Amino acid sequence: MDEQRRTGGRAESTAALLLRDFVNTLDVECATDAIDTPARLAEWLAARGPASPRVHADQADVDLARILREGLRTAMLAHHGPGDPASPLAPPTLPEELERALGRLPLRLTLADGAPALIPLGGGAAGGLARIAAAVTESAADGSWPRLKVCLEDTCLWAFLDTSKNRSRSWCSMRVCGNRTKTRAYRARRRTRTAPR
Known part of the structure; x- marks a missing residue:
């Protein structure tokens, strides 16, 4: 992925970066999954800081992580506004298993630092997840949550932070995915015009 797709071009919140990177553990275009085994999930969580370096994960943790990741991807897809010509006609429905997965995570509300915050309880993979x-509420608080989107190019679905002034970005990269989508639309229109009647 090019640097523009990775960063979105300007300073981003730590919570938004964590959420974006977590959703991007599945590269749809290349069909690679960075958290597809317990060892790889543990390694990813330890490297990104949500868990201790000696985190242990099992297959149930991998299953939970995948539900969380794909639920977040769906939520970010819903951040494309109705005025966006490339956005789906109706916002996607969040998967039911996402709510169940969130309910299984060890979180607690605290007011200790003067502002409400969710904090993970315990360690391990569940604590990392x-x-x-918890990064979702942090991202909502700092204003970056609605700017977290998923590329509308269905062969990509890469998460990115929309840093445009009017929050209208549809693709992770105009140069790559935007160009693909526009080229396909142009060819479809041209075929329609030249089709025999």
């Missing part, structure tokens, strides 16, 4: 879930 709880840290990712």
